[in-house]
Amino acid sequence: MINKAAVAFKKFRSKSSKKFDILVTTPNRLIYLLKQDPPGIDLTSVEWLVVDESDKLFEDGKTGFRDQLASIFLACTSHKIRRAMFSATFAYDVEQWCKLNLDNVITVSIGARNSAVETVEQELLFVGSETGKLLAMRELVKKGFNPPVLVFVQSIERAKELFHELIYEGINVDVIHAERTQQQRDNTVHSFRAGKIWVLICTALLARGIDFKGVNLVINYDFPTSSVEYIHRISRTGRAGHKGKAVTFFTEDDKPLLRSVANVIQQAGCPVPEYIKGFQKLLSKQKKKMIKKPLERESISTTPKYFLEQAKAKQKKATGQSSKKKVTLEGKS
Incomplete structure (x- = not known):
């Protein structure tokens, strides 16, 4: 498992594929290793590429990871490679991407699509x-x-x-x-x-x-x-x-x-x-x-607004006095 990419780079290097059978990571950390010179990891022998929470990772725009996933897909060059995408929900745009970019796609659904479990x-x-x-x-x-x-x-x-x-x-x-x-x-x-x-x-x-x-x-x-x-x-x-x-x-x-x-x-x-x-x-x-852009909501507080404003003003004043005292002491030294 890759927790921190920088630490993983020192630990794995290009020999990582020989040491581990299964690697669990987020896309960004894996991309970091792939971009090192030389690359900090070798994916050419990967036989299974599993994308969990695929509908979120394939989201379009800033919140998605499409570009990062594309780089990972290209780095897995083995002729034996198989790709699997798991998610509790299956978005329409992800389905369309799969049909356009993957061969011999098989869909397995457990229960009704995009539904909650009856338990x-x-x-x-x-x-x-x-x-x-x-x-x-x-x-x-x-x-x-x-x-x-x-x-x-x-x-x-x-x-x-x-x-x-x-x-x-x-x-x-x-x-x-x-x-x-x-x-x-x-x-x-x-x-x-x-x-x-x-x-x-x-x-x-x-x-x-x-x-x-x-x-x-x-x-x-x-x-x-x-x-x-x-x-x-x-x-x-x-x-x-x-x-x-x-x-x-x-x-x-x-x-x-x-x-x-x-x-x-x-x-x-x-x-x-x-x-x-x-x-x-x-x-x-x-x-x-x-x-x-979710709804803007009122703050969760039972403290009257007057007391909250008083507390903020008091904190601001205390911070200002602390900074002033520091400047004065530095001036004397």
Whole structure:
């Protein structure tokens, strides 16, 4: 497994193909090794190239990895090479790419395409506003739930905010996001798997790539930007035949996105309020726009705005005084 490309370059060099049978890596780290002079890795003897989360990796634009994958494909020159693409969802543009660029494509589908598993009990919960989400969250805690629980929010900042609110609820809660160090993330994942953490707050990034066995409840605190993202989020529970539950909060602002997610819920045999079925579907351009630019939401906080502003002003003043003192001391020396 390649964790850090620079370290891997020193460790592997061009002999890596002789030392290892299986290599697990992200595209960017592998590209780094391929671009070294001489290349830090040799892929000419690779017989199987497996692309997991393929719909995400083949995404078009800045969020996708098409160019990197193309370089990796070209570096795997063995006549025995076989390519496999795995994903819980299968996007139309990925399917078209496969048909155009791959020979003898075989498609294997387990269950209905782009659908949620029937082992997950799904619920849509109207909370009115952003304030209503926090009230609904506290109500779920008050009623009692069966850990472990994953809670999804749409940004790192909101993950931090919700963590600071829930830490006072008397539950073992933690947060995982890209701004935490690798060691911190590893420790959090280990604690969650060991049952030391009951509730783990995370962004959509965690909906892919990390496998947690036995998650009993997924809470979509912030509404997902697409049905595909929704499927990946709730697929953290109900795995390997186990039962699970997913609760999705929605506000007035989330109404444009409701129809596509409601269709997924209905297809899985779970109840959907009748009035939601009548909502208009978003056009393709509107969907892409909302995925690229999610809704701006109010901050998650029960602290009055006045006190927050006072705290910021106090911190700014303290920082200014510290800088001034430093300048004065430097001047005296």
